[in-house]
Amino acid sequence: MKITTWNVNSLTARLQHVLDWTAANPVDVLCLQELKLTDDKFPLDAIRAAGYEHCAVFGQKTYNGVAVMSRMPVRDVVKNIVGFEDDSSRVLSVTLDTPQGEIRLVNGYFVNGQSPGTDKFAYKMNWLRGLQSYLQAELARHPNLVLLGDFNITPEDRDSYDPEGLRETIHHTTEERDHFRQLLALGLADAFRLFEQPEKSFSWWDYRMLGYQKNRGLRIDHILVSEPLKPLVKSCSIDRVPRKWKQPSDHAPVTVEI
């Protein structure tokens, strides 16, 4: 079974890319971030016609918004972090009944944080604290859990094109990386790092200054799997192909096979 995360930077602008990509890569579940549309604008018919009969949507006008598109039924849908008040639509949790058993999927569009010292950075830290306690509770109830999405954190220096020049800037701060490590400490593993990977593997490239062409990117889109799932993971990879398409999202899809 394949599960993918993809920040599409507006589903309105990227619907055709989603349809083209899933036609070529018929994954079982596609988790989207940054829909930038309200629930009523979600292109349900087109996505169902593409084979994703079961959708959970948590949209928002202009910013944020997350969705889970699935070929198999989804149940027990929960929006945002239980116990953490948030005006933004950032998290969507669903349960899948798979051949490997029940899997709890937590799809997140993590806070960007702008830069250290700002109110937005403080919001990011509070949000991450809320997420951590939420996940602790979710893991207690669901041993088979996958946390995936746009984390807006480079876990390590090797996940950035310029770790020295960008040291302690946004997505690279010790505080953010501590939070990432705390998520791992809950009993989650970075599926991408369970395998040999090419050097300078990134999932996001700036639109400006020929970022993609120069491979000036960051690996900030992640798939974390819980301990019982870890031995079942067969592969995890980033697909750079759609980043080369015309008018692409700045993020590439990341897929795990379980």
Add this chain to the structure above:
DNA sequence: ATGACGATCTAGGATCGA
């Protein structure tokens, strides 16, 4: 230091992303 690119809202320029 700023802006570079793209999306959105809304009809031009501001705001945000990462």
